[in-house]
Amino acid sequence: MYRFHVPDMNCGGCLRSVRQAIQRIDPQALVEGDLETRIVTVSSHQGEALLLSALDMAGFPAHLLSQHEA
Incomplete structure (x- = not known):
């Protein structure tokens, strides 16, 4: 399971x-x-890199959160 912060996701x-x-x-x-x-x-x-790439290509750049980040 992955947790991503997607700053441009607002609706x-x-x-x-x-x-x-x-x-x-x-x-x-x-x-x-x-x-x-x-x-x-x-x-x-799917792997983290492929998921991040898919989000980036969709116009929603993101970063993976560590287990310690909210």
Whole structure:
């Protein structure tokens, strides 16, 4: 499971776009987002780099949160 901070995700449409970008590369991925904290939690068999690349290409650059980051 990965947790990403997506600074540009600020509405339901953004979250939908983020979810679609991830599910394009892994249709089975489970994606949950919190608009208040702008954190997306992803359960996927794809690697971190591929997920980050998909988000970047969709216009939502993100960074992986460590286990200690909120």
